[in-house]
Amino acid sequence: MEYYEVALKKPFKEGEILWRDGYGKKSKPLAYITARTCQTRLDETFTPAGWQVSYQYLGDRMICTVSCYIKGNWISKSDGAGDTDIEGEKGGISDSFKRACVAWGIARYLYYPQSFDANRKPAEWATPEGYDKLMAERNKKDIDKWRKEYENALEKQG
Numbered sequence: 001m002e003y004y005e006v007a008l009k010k011p012f013k014e015g016e017i018l019w020r021d022g023y024g025k026k027s028k029p030l031a032y033i034t035a036r037t038c039q040t041r042l043d044e045t046f047t048p049a050g051w052q053v054s055y056q057y058l059g060d061r062m063i064c065t066v067s068c069y070i071k072g073n074w075i076s077k078s079d080g081a082g083d084t085d086i087e088g089e090k091g092g093i094s095d096s097f098k099r100a101c102v103a104w105g106i107a108r109y110l111y112y113p114q115s116f117d118a119n120r121k122p123a124e125w126a127t128p129e130g131y132d133k134l135m136a137e138r139n140k141k142d143i144d145k146w147r148k149e150y151e152n153a154l155e156k157q158g
Contacts, residue, residue, distance in 0.1 A: 003153035004070060006135055007045040009105040011126045012037065017110070019120065029120070031110045035094045038101040042068070045154065053100075055093060064096035066104060077103035 016037055022030045042051045050069045055062055063080040079102070081095035102108050109115050115126040124130035136146035 001135075003150055004045050004068070005105060006150060007154060008041065009108065009131075011109055011122065011128055011131050012107065013128060014122065031116060031120075033098070033107050033110070035097050038098055038106050041106050042066070042101070046070075053097060055096065062092040062096040064093070064100040066097070066100040068104070079103050 017031050019029045019031055022028050046068050052067050054065045061080040063078055065076050065078040067074045067076040079099035081092050109126055116122055125134050136143040139146055
């Protein structure tokens, strides 16, 4: 896995995750992050100049495209959302952006049922520290050595 994939997919700190009620009578609480949290992750991974966003309507859905500058090329991923009941168009813009970020791997783990227990505590792998440990094991490296190599790779991107 490339360093930017690891950086994008890294779980968020518990304080960055918000919760809301799901839809329906038997729905479970849903974990989510804000658009600002996604923007910060993109800034940290690619620098503010290393990513861009564009929007267009497709019927009544807002489509967001997030493009990232990787190894000399702009790579794009898109997703869409309809207007929301609460903030209309603004909600659709924000939701489509967050969905496009999920296409990049940002906060995708929040969709996995085993990410959190019934008390909203994350599984070990769904924490930044646990994720680092898992990545070090997968790369057959000491955690400190893996973190150093990872941090150096991110610095080279910026």
